[in-house]
Amino acid sequence: xxxxxxxAAILATAAIATAAxxxxxxxxxxxxxxxxxxxxxxxxxxxxxxxxxxxxSSSSTPQHxxxxxxxxxxxxxxxxxxxxxxPKAQAISPGVYPKNSHLGVxxxxxxxxxxxxxxxxxxxxxxxxxxxxxxxxxxxxxxxxTSAKSFLLRTPGSYAISVTDMISGASNSIRFDVQ
Numbered sequence: 001x002x003x004x005x006x007x008a009a010i011l012a013t014a015a016i017a018t019a020a021x022x023x024x025x026x027x028x029x030x031x032x033x034x035x036x037x038x039x040x041x042x043x044x045x046x047x048x049x050x051x052x053x054x055x056x057s058s059s060s061t062p063q064h065x066x067x068x069x070x071x072x073x074x075x076x077x078x079x080x081x082x083x084x085x086x087p088k089a090q091a092i093s094p095g096v097y098p099k100n101s102h103l104g105v106x107x108x109x110x111x112x113x114x115x116x117x118x119x120x121x122x123x124x125x126x127x128x129x130x131x132x133x134x135x136x137x138x139x140x141x142x143x144x145x146t147s148a149k150s151f152l153l154r155t156p157g158s159y160a161i162s163v164t165d166m167i168s169g170a171s172n173s174i175r176f177d178v179q
Contacts, residue, residue, distance in 0.1 A: 062114030066172025071112075073168030075121040077145065078112040080163050080172040085148045096177045104150035105161040105174055117145040123166040130159035153178050
């Protein structure tokens with residue numbers, strides 16, 4: 001009887017310790033793409049790292065990143081959050097991806113109060129710069145306030161992608177390397 005109680009206590013302790021330990025399933029990059037300020041330059045990773053404070057539970061004012069939009073913008077966009085978008089590529093190291101990969105940008109637009117704008121009332125321009133960019137890929141236009149765009153990048157080098165809402169003037173950008 002004592003052996004069964006001791007075994008149950010050990011199993012319960014192990015279960016509690018396992019539940020309390022951090023998950024090892026993989027970084028947020030696997031889910032969201034690279035959002036680190038060091039590799040993307042966006043500062044948007046603070047939204048992922050700030051925990052509940054980024055969701056407004058302990059702060060009454062949302063955080064906005066990049067160049068802020070005009071207060072009188074008809075679509076209400078205050079800021080654009082950006083992340084490196086690597087739908088099938090694994091980073092070699094933070095902010096560095098293999099050549100011949102589909103890489104790009106994922107973005108969302110937020111209003112002053114913080115909620116995401118998930119409609120087509122924006123006029124986004126996505127500009128890709130880096131080595132040997134075809135003219136067709138240098139500028140992409142869309143009305144999607146929240147979306148993603150990827151490019152097949154074959155040439156090693158440093159790349160930058162900026163996302164600008166032409167209605168509000170809000171913009172943000174990411175940087176990454178291809179090896």
